[in-house]
Each structure stands twice: as C-alpha cells, then as structure tokens.
Amino acid sequence: MNAMRLARTGSTVLRGIRCASTIPHAHTTINGQGSVIPLSNVEAQWEVLSNADKVATALQLEDIQKKDWKELSLQEKKAIYYVAFGPHGPRTPHNPPGTAMKIIAGTLAIVTVSALAFKGIRSQGGEPPRTITKEWQEASNDIAIKQKADPISGIASEGYKGKGFVTADK
Incomplete structure (x- = not known):
C-alpha cells in the first residue's frame, strides 16, 4: 500500500518494477530493523522485505x-x-x-483403470459375430467379384492382388 502511494507521487519504471524516485536515502537499503541488506543476500530476503524496502532496494540497484x-x-x-x-x-x-509427477501418476492411473475396464468388458462379451470369420470374408470377396464391385482399382479390377475384404486371420 505504501509503495503504491509512493509510486503515484513520482515514479520510474525499473524493468517492470515500480519504484519511487522521491525516497530519501535511496542509496542504502534498510530493512525494518534498521540494518543494511547486502546485495548478495537479496534473493534470500526478497519475500520477507516490506514494500518500502523493496522499492528502496530497486532504487539502489537502479x-x-x-x-x-x-x-x-x-x-x-x-x-x-x-x-x-x-x-x-x-x-x-x-x-x-x-506437480509434474502428480500429473504423470494420475495419467498412468487413468490409463490403467481404462485398460482394466476395457479388458473386463471384452471378457464379458459373447462370441464374435459370424461376419468376422475368414470363410465369411472370402465369400464376400467372391460376391464382390461376381457383382464387379469397384472395377477400376478394387477387387474386380484386372490384376488385383490385394486381400479384398479378408481381415481375419482365423
């Protein structure tokens, strides 16, 4: 609050820090106890300094x-x-x-729970549909060839060497 009042009266900007240019004794940085804050210790004491002391330190550094x-x-x-x-x-x-480790642990936990839920749901499912068997898919290929499906570049084209509708291994 005090620093804001000082900043309104006459201030300059020191790389984003507002500091008053009308503070007496700007060349010495004094904390609340009246002792000088050494510049080598600014990092350690910055958080505990009052606003007026921060302004005085900024002026000294300016x-x-x-x-x-x-x-x-x-x-x-x-x-x-x-x-x-x-x-x-x-x-x-x-x-x-x-925080990064918490995020990684949480993500791994969610992926593990999802994988277990997927496996549990798959284990409760019945037999696969009959259209997934290899015999059914080969029969679908024969029907597509008879009906001349996709005659330019597909299964009914000349020299076609693909699998057609066959995706199952069994």
Missing part, C-alpha cells in the same frame, strides 16, 4: 545500473537480474514443485 557494467561485481549483477526477472510478483510459479 543507481548501480548507471555505472559501467564492466565495473559491476557479480553479486550486483545477480541482484539486478533477480529484482528485474526473479520468480516474484507476476513471475511467481503457478504450480508448486512435484
């Missing part, structure tokens, strides 16, 4: 960015990157860790 990038330390570069692109605010992960 001032640091005005320096030559070759002169910045690795810790300063990491802190700048974390504040600008870290997993906080709109970049907070939506799914907690372990």
Whole structure:
C-alpha cells in the first residue's frame, strides 16, 4: 500500500518494477530493523522485505545500473537480474514443485483403470459375430467379384492382388 502511494507521487519504471524516485536515502537499503541488506543476500530476503524496502532496494540497484557494467561485481549483477526477472510478483510459479509427477501418476492411473475396464468388458462379451470369420470374408470377396464391385482399382479390377475384404486371420 505504501509503495503504491509512493509510486503515484513520482515514479520510474525499473524493468517492470515500480519504484519511487522521491525516497530519501535511496542509496542504502534498510530493512525494518534498521540494518543494511547486502546485495548478495537479496534473493534470500526478497519475500520477507516490506514494500518500502523493496522499492528502496530497486532504487539502489537502479543507481548501480548507471555505472559501467564492466565495473559491476557479480553479486550486483545477480541482484539486478533477480529484482528485474526473479520468480516474484507476476513471475511467481503457478504450480508448486512435484506437480509434474502428480500429473504423470494420475495419467498412468487413468490409463490403467481404462485398460482394466476395457479388458473386463471384452471378457464379458459373447462370441464374435459370424461376419468376422475368414470363410465369411472370402465369400464376400467372391460376391464382390461376381457383382464387379469397384472395377477400376478394387477387387474386380484386372490384376488385383490385394486381400479384398479378408481381415481375419482365423
């Protein structure tokens, strides 16, 4: 709430982070206890900082960015990157860790239950229909040839070498 009020009075945008440009002592980052937050520890303390402390940290990093990038330390570069692109605010992960394994386990469980249900239903079925037997399908081929079914490229065409209607092995 306090940060929003500060952002309305006079603000600049630091890579998606609103920060007030009118905060006194912007060069030092001070937490609620009055101690300076080291830049090497920004990642660990970002979630527990108040909004005013986050704004002050962002301002400090904004001032640091005005320096030559070759002169910045690795810790300063990491802190700048974390504040600008870290997993906080709109970049907070939506799914907690372990969600992928739950999805995989759930999918495997559903597939297993479906396979068991399919096998159970198939085992309760009766004899296959008589039109699936090999003899019936061969008789269907003979009838199709007599009736000249599909005479251009099908079973009644000259030189046809396909199986016709025969799909059963037995």
